[in-house]
Amino acid sequence: MPVLTRLIPSPIVVDIRPGALDDLAAILSDERISPSGRLAFAISNGSGRVLRERFGPAFPGADWFADADGTIDGAVRLADSIKRAGRYDAVVGVGGGKVIDCAKYAAARVGLPLVAVATNLANDGLCSPVATLDNDAGRGSYGVPNPIGIVIDLDVIREAPVRYVRAGIGDVICKISAVADWELSHRETGEKVDGLAAAMARQAAEAVLRHPGGIGDAPFLTTLSEALVLCGISMSVAGDSRPASGACHEISHAFDLRFPKRSALHGEQCGLGGAFATFLRGDTETAGRMADVLRHHGLPVLPGDIGFDLDEFVQAVEYAPQTRPGRYTILEHLDLSTDQIRDAYADYAKAIGS
Numbered sequence: 003m004p005v006l007t008r009l010i011p012s013p014i015v016v017d018i019r020p021g022a023l024d025d026l027a028a029i030l031s032d033e034r035i036s037p038s039g040r041l042a043f044a045i046s047n048g049s050g051r052v053l054r055e056r057f058g059p060a061f062p063g064a065d066w067f068a069d070a071d072g073t074i075d076g077a078v079r080l081a082d083s084i085k086r087a088g089r090y091d092a093v094v095g096v097g098g099g100k101v102i103d104c105a106k107y108a109a110a111r112v113g114l115p116l117v118a119v120a121t122n123l124a125n126d127g128l129c130s131p132v133a134t135l136d137n138d139a140g141r142g143s144y145g146v147p148n149p150i151g152i153v154i155d156l157d158v159i160r161e162a163p164v165r166y167v168r169a170g171i172g173d174v175i176c177k178i179s180a181v182a183d184w185e186l187s188h189r190e191t192g193e194k195v196d197g198l199a200a201a202m203a204r205q206a207a208e209a210v211l212r213h214p215g216g217i218g219d220a221p222f223l224t225t226l227s228e229a230l231v232l233c234g235i236s237m238s239v240a241g242d243s244r245p246a247s248g249a250c251h252e253i254s255h256a257f258d259l260r261f262p263k264r265s266a267l268h269g270e271q272c273g274l275g276g277a278f279a280t281f282l283r284g285d286t287e288t289a290g291r292m293a294d295v296l297r298h299h300g301l302p303v304l305p306g307d308i309g310f311d312l313d314e315f316v317q318a319v320e321y322a323p324q325t326r327p328g329r330y331t332i333l334e335h336l337d338l339s340t341d342q343i344r345d346a347y348a349d350y351a352k353a354i355g356s
């Protein structure tokens with residue numbers, strides 16, 4: 003019998019709205035998550051204390067762990083702490099990307115499902131099958147199961163530093179470039195493209211790119227939150243990060259590795275990298291539209307906007323292909339020399355109206 007469908011790993015609960023955290027106890031008591039109330043909450047040692055004070059009384063059967071510091075060592079400690087403490091139905095990561103990535107890794111290590119409760123929208127990691135954690139070599143990506151639940155309270159998102167919302171916008175919009183890189187690789191190397199994964203990532207990016215609202219508007223924040231979730235699921239569909247990561251991410255990783263103490267937020271760098279890579283691909287119109295939207299939301303479109311001069315940007319672009327060996331993007335395709343990168347940047351800056 004032919005296979006007529008496929009199963010897609012995805013959350014069983016996605017709750018995105020103002021006031022969602024007011025119903026957190028009811029959401030987590032879903033019989034598919036934790037009918038017994040035995041939950042392991044993963045929080046940071048800083049802002050996590052406030053979250054524990056707020057939600058602790060609603061979860062008398064839960065335990066709280068403050069090991070989620072964004073490092074692989076912290077994630078291993080978290081897993082060991084959970085394993086020693088007892089039996090749980092699920093792990094609940096409450097916080098930003100570092101906390102949730104630690105919780106994802108720890109949950110996978112102890113064999114428990116994860117519920118991600120996001121307190122900011124800085125990147126697409128909240129629903130992805132990847133945990134990005136700092137290690138002795140800098141930073142690594144580790145495969146993990148998708149969260150089984152996603153909770154995003156838009157009231158809490160509004161309280162987070164606005165820069166984190168902006169970073170999430172950059173990390174979503176750059177998917178237009180990432181998918182185009184994937185399709186380029188298909189044409190040039192024969193790499194297989196998963197059409198569903200590509201469609202999900204691209205349409206998520208287009209939804210944010212075309213939304214007329216601003217970062218303080220609930221409808222826009224809802225669209226951005228949904229887009230981040232869809233981008234995460236697209237990676238599960240594809241089986242890797244290909245629909246979400248191309249030259250845009252290579253450039254961002256190059257900033258992180260070449261200038262670790264000066265790099266900006268991941269999404270800020272990816273938005274800039276995505277606009278530049280789109281321009282390199284010859285799609286000047288889309289690159290200009292991306293730059294306009296990035297500017298509209300207060301995001302960088304030129305390296306000077308995040309404190310890098312031209313020479314440093316050229317260094318990052320030149321180094322970028324080394325960050326993802328085996329990945330084929332417009333950077334590998336063009337294989338630009340130092341002078342060619344410099345000339346391309348001059349044309350980019352002129353085209354987007356520096």
